[in-house]
Amino acid sequence: MYIVFEGIDGAGKSTQIQLLKKWLEDNGFSVETVVEPTDSEIGKLIRKILQRPDAANDRIQKTLGLLFAADRMLIMDKLSDENKIILSDRSYISSLAYQTPANWIADINKYAKTPDLLLLLDLDVNISVNRCSGEDEFENEGFLTNVKDNYLKLVENYRHEIINANNGVNKVSSDIKKAVAPYLGICPDCIL
Ligand SMILES: Nc1ncnc2c1ncn2[C@@H]1O[C@H](COP(=O)(O)OP(=O)(O)O)[C@@H](O)[C@H]1O
Ligand SMILES: Cc1cn([C@H]2C[C@H](O)[C@@H](COP(=O)(O)OP(=O)(O)O)O2)c(=O)[nH]c1=O
Numbered sequence: 001m002y003i004v005f006e007g008i009d010g011a012g013k014s015t016q017i018q019l020l021k022k023w024l025e026d027n028g029f030s031v032e033t034v035v036e037p038t039d040s041e042i043g044k045l046i047r048k049i050l051q052r053p054d055a056a057n058d059r060i061q062k063t064l065g066l067l068f069a070a071d072r073m074l075i076m077d078k079l080s081d082e083n084k085i086i087l088s089d090r091s092y093i094s095s096l097a098y099q100t101p102a103n104w105i106a107d108i109n110k111y112a113k114t115p116d117l118l119l120l121l122d123l124d125v126n127i128s129v130n131r132c133s134g135e136d137e138f139e140n141e142g143f144l145t146n147v148k149d150n151y152l153k154l155v156e157n158y159r160h161e162i163i164n165a166n167n168g169v170n171k172v173s174s175d176i177k178k179a180v181a182p183y184l185g186i187c188p189d190c191i192l
Pocket of ligand 2 (some may be wrong): 007009010012036037050090098100
């Protein structure tokens with residue numbers, strides 16, 4: 001099962017993936033985590049470009065869109081392992097939320113795997129900006145407000161759960177477990 005965590009920068013994706021991984025393993029599941037951008041040569045190039053002062057420039061954005069699409073093709077086979085639960089920190093849905101135009105982004109990602117379950121960690125933009133280091137040129141209120149709005153529209157196209165990411169770590173973790181449990185045959189009421 002391919003479960004994708006999405007959300008704006010600093011929403012808590014990495015933190016929550018580690019907590020969910022442990023809980024699922026404690027419940028007997030085999031779990032693997034992946035992250036986009038990956039640690040491949042393409043992923044490393046992406047992270048370098050993200051730190052450029054002109055990273056939000058339209059032409060650079062389109063370059064990033066192509067690089068993100070190429071980077072995720074490198075892990076595509078890993079996402080289809082039916083014997084494991086794959087928890088992914090981001091997916092091609094990030095490209096649909098951050099890059100434009102949507103039809104071109106959808107086209108260059110047409111071979112990307114669709115999540116079996118999309119968890120949107122919905123965070124207030126002002127909290128995101130306060131949490132982020134500001135390394136990436138994306139991490140500004142105007143840009144992230146637009147991304148957040150995009151996510152809230154995009155999720156309707158997928159089996160999804162929206163998680164309030166403004167709460168404390170443990171409350172967010174508990175809400176994620178309750179949201180995921182029914183999809184895995186775990187009784188939600190048995191969750192602390
Ligand atoms: N629920 C939360 N409340 C307060 N701080 C949080 C919460 N979740 C994560 N953080 C902190 O916010 C920062 C970003 O968290 P992280 O999991 O890296 O987010 P993402 O992977 O979405 O960028 C980290 O410093 C983390 O400790
Ligand atoms: C995967 C992906 C990430 N991004 C952006 C989101 C982040 O601003 C940046 C790096 O991703 P990431 O390291 O996940 O940032 P964060 O942990 O703060 O969420 O790349 C895209 O614009 N498109 C994409 O397809």
